[in-house]
Amino acid sequence: MNKKIEIMSYSPSSPILCKSPRVTVVGAGRVGSTLAQRIAEKNLADVVLLDIVEGMPQGLALDLLEARGLELHNRQISGTNNYADTANSNIVVITAGFPRKPGMSRDDLLKINAKIVVDAAKNAIAHSPHAIFIVVTNPLDVMTYLTWQATNLPRNQVMGMAGVLDSARFETFIALELGVLPADVKAMVLGSHGDLMVPLARYATVNGIPITELLDAATIERLVERTRNGGAEIVELMHTGGAFFAPASATSLMVESILLNQSRLLPVAAYLQGEYGLNDIVIGVPCRLGCGGIENILELTLSDEEKTALQTSANSVRQNIQRAQEILSVTQ
Ligand SMILES: NC(=O)C1=CN([C@@H]2O[C@H](COP(=O)(O)OP(=O)(O)OC[C@H]3O[C@@H](n4cnc5c(N)ncnc54)[C@H](O)[C@@H]3O)[C@@H](O)[C@H]2O)C=CC1
Numbered sequence: 001m002n003k004k005i006e007i008m009s010y011s012p013s014s015p016i017l018c019k020s021p022r023v024t025v026v027g028a029g030r031v032g033s034t035l036a037q038r039i040a041e042k043n044l045a046d047v048v049l050l051d052i053v054e055g056m057p058q059g060l061a062l063d064l065l066e067a068r069g070l071e072l073h074n075r076q077i078s079g080t081n082n083y084a085d086t087a088n089s090n091i092v093v094i095t096a097g098f099p100r101k102p103g104m105s106r107d108d109l110l111k112i113n114a115k116i117v118v119d120a121a122k123n124a125i126a127h128s129p130h131a132i133f134i135v136v137t138n139p140l141d142v143m144t145y146l147t148w149q150a151t152n153l154p155r156n157q158v159m160g161m162a163g164v165l166d167s168a169r170f171e172t173f174i175a176l177e178l179g180v181l182p183a184d185v186k187a188m189v190l191g192s193h194g195d196l197m198v199p200l201a202r203y204a205t206v207n208g209i210p211i212t213e214l215l216d217a218a219t220i221e222r223l224v225e226r227t228r229n230g231g232a233e234i235v236e237l238m239h240t241g242g243a244f245f246a247p248a249s250a251t252s253l254m255v256e257s258i259l260l261n262q263s264r265l266l267p268v269a270a271y272l273q274g275e276y277g278l279n280d281i282v283i284g285v286p287c288r289l290g291c292g293g294i295e296n297i298l299e300l301t302l303s304d305e306e307k308t309a310l311q312t313s314a315n316s317v318r319q320n321i322q323r324a325q326e327i328l329s330v331t332q
């Protein structure tokens, strides 16, 4: 019997069925390559990995491709050293640049990473003029500001990943302390991605119960301090480079919320125009992320102490933006 199989649904006039979204990850190091893996294995998008090191992104892409049958997804993954190959990406994630070493602060990376990030942003936007940019490179808030400037995109299309990671750390430490499931803990960390970040203990809950009902003030303060020091704790343990598994997970959550238009309310480093009384600065605030990028910024009512902490955090970012502009004006 010669049965003919009719192929239904796939036709060039069905672009939604035929075209996969595309995410470019600039910097195929530890965060970038782990992020590429997460995006592909969550079946979110095709991924282009770009790095300056010749052969490295190509090798990583081939390795990830060879796992497709085992991980049961069919996303395309390619590696390149050429921005032309990133054309028409829906999202560009910038992880290119140097990680810190033990004893360094994230701000110590300002000089070495500023030009790398500006160049990456300019090259990427030239080939993907409608993309949404997510910055990961440190110092995070300043690098996000520079990317917003370099791309000249509307502010909803440029954001930084930090708060999702810092919140996940805070949630982890609360869960460990109480012996509860991490997924049952919800917390939000605002402010800059540095020692002056602002974990909002008042808003942290375990399945709706405020942690202030479950833990004493001294314990909460200890967990807040561990969160502020979360990146450095791993850098000190690892000696070379820093965290990358949780940073990649946090970034892929943002990518997912955008690509699937989930409108998740997440702490995101965003360009502010008056929100929280702050202007012309990038800092972590609660944002809804959907297919247009940042859909809106939620202005929480903060206590006087929290307001002061956010202001102090912003002052430090502002000084570093100024420093970055001076560094770039010399190197250009
Ligand atoms: N925002 C956050 O929460 C986090 C930020 N980070 C930051 O992310 C950055 C990357 O960290 P890792 O992946 O651990 O570092 P890594 O050293 O493993 O990877 C960085 C990659 O960038 C590439 N690169 C350097 N210059 C480039 C250029 N001009 N164009 C394209 N690629 C270039 C390098 O060749 C390398 O492969 C660091 O600045 C780190 O501090 C890391 C973790 C969390």
Ligand SMILES: O=C([O-])CC(=O)C(=O)O
Binding pocket: 099, 100, 106, 138, 165, 193, 230, 231, 232, 234, 235, 242, 243, 247
């Ligand atoms: O601490 C670092 O240098 C990397 C980072 O931003 C983090 O893990 O939070």
